[in-house]
Every structure is written in C-alpha cells, then in structure tokens.
Amino acid sequence: MDFMQALQARESCRAYQDKPVSREQLLKIVEAGRLSPSGCNAQPWKFIIIDEPEAKAKMSDALVVEGGATGCPWRDSVPAFIALVEQPAKVMPAVKEYYGDTQRFAQGDIGMAAMNMCYEAMDLGLSTCVLGMCDQAKMEQYFGVPEGHEVRMVLAVGYSAEDKEPRAKVRKPLEEVCSFNKW
Numbered sequence: 007m008d009f010m011q012a013l014q015a016r017e018s019c020r021a022y023q024d025k026p027v028s029r030e031q032l033l034k035i036v037e038a039g040r041l042s043p044s045g046c047n048a049q050p051w052k053f054i055i056i057d058e059p060e061a062k063a064k065m066s067d068a069l070v071v072e073g074g075a076t077g078c079p080w081r082d083s084v085p086a087f088i089a090l091v092e093q094p095a096k097v098m099p100a101v102k103e104y105y106g107d108t109q110r111f112a113q114g115d116i117g118m119a120a121m122n123m124c125y126e127a128m129d130l131g132l133s134t135c136v137l138g139m140c141d142q143a144k145m146e147q148y149f150g151v152p153e154g155h156e157v158r159m160v161l162a163v164g165y166s167a168e169d170k171e172p173r174a175k176v177r178k179p180l181e182e183v184c185s186f187n188k189w
C-alpha cells in the first residue's frame with residue numbers, strides 16, 4: 007500500500023472487537039508519537055496509556071463531560087486508550103517574544119503526534135479514533151494529570167469490528183481548500 011492508499015484507507019473506527027491490544031503494540035504507537043516533529047523540538051507532550059480495566063472505566067467516565075455530552079457513546083467497547091496531554095513547551099526566545107506565548111505550537115505538535123500514532127496503529131493492523139473532548143477535571147482526578155496540563159486528545163485503539171471496505175472520504179473539494187500564490 008503506498009502512502010496515498012494509506013491516507014484513503016485510514017478511517018475513524020467506532021466499533022471494536024473484544025480483543026486486547028498488547029503493551030508492545032501500544033508502546034509502538036506511542037513511539038510513533040514520540041518521534042514526531044515539534045516546534046523548536048519542544049516535544050510538549052505526555053502520552054498516558056490506559057489499558058487496565060479500572061483505568062479504562064475511569065477513562066470512559068472522563069469521556070463524558072460536565073453536562074453529559076460525549077463524543078464517544080461506544081467508549082465501553084474500546085480495548086485501550088492513549089491520552090495526549092500538553093506539556094509546557096521550551097521554545098526559542100524569539101518565538102516567545104513574538105507570540106508572547108510558549109504554547110503557540112503545542113497543539114499543532116500534538117496533532118502531528120496523533121496522526122503518526124494513527125498510522126503506526128494502522129501498520130500494526132489496529133484501528134483508531136481521535137477523541138477531542140474529555141473532562142479535564144476528571145482526567146486530573148483519575149490519572150494525576152497536573153492542573154493546567156490540558157488533555158488535548160484521546161486515541162481509542164483496538165481491532166476494528168466495522169465493515170472491511172473503507173468508507174468514501176467526506177472532504178471539502180480541493181479548489182475550496184487550496185489556492186496558488188494568493189488567498
């Protein structure tokens with residue numbers, strides 16, 4: 007499979023087989039995140055693997071935010087999660103000076119890590135879904151995430167129980183999102 011085929015084939019998975027994912031596999035996925043590029047090479051991330059039953063139950067609860075909304079109604083069937091938490095970034099002085107913020111690149115960095123992790127999972131025969139919404143206070147309470155260290159994404163990881171044929175991609179047309187030499 008070439009890279010464009012992989013881009014077409016990767017898709018968010020929302021139904022998983024009742025089959026565990028090994029720690030070796032989970033660590034390979036994290037390694038793909040760890041090797042990702044980041045602004046000033048700040049690597050402003052921490053990856054928390056959640057694979058034990060008690061921790062998974064807590065993660066399931068944290069995926070329901072205050073008010074009851076969740077992006078993951080199928081959370082109880084997920085074999086493992088990886089939380090991607092933003093860390094304070096050490097950036098070049100000029101970056102901090104210009105933007106007045108050390109965290110300017112951090113969310114983009116975490117997005118890059120997340121994408122590499124999704125493709126490494128795919129290479130291992132696993133499927134993923136990025137989950138953008140979780141309850142920060144619960145993550146701090148349940149997993150000891152330090153206050154103010156935002157959980158930016160949670161990856162659901164497991165063996166897909168969905169149809170084998172990839173869905174057609176729903177994307178904005180190229181001409182809407184791309185231009186040459188001007189807006």
Ligand SMILES: Cc1cc2nc3c(=O)[nH]c(=O)nc-3n(C[C@H](O)[C@H](O)[C@H](O)COP(=O)(O)O)c2cc1C
Nearest residue numbers: 016017018020076077078135136137138139159175
């Ligand atoms: C930052 C982010 C947050 C997301 N949050 C959720 C979510 O809470 N629940 C969900 O089912 N999918 C979530 N997704 C998956 C998107 O819905 C999905 O990537 C998009 O619809 C494109 O579909 P595809 O991944 O199958 O190509 C999220 C994706 C990203 C990048």
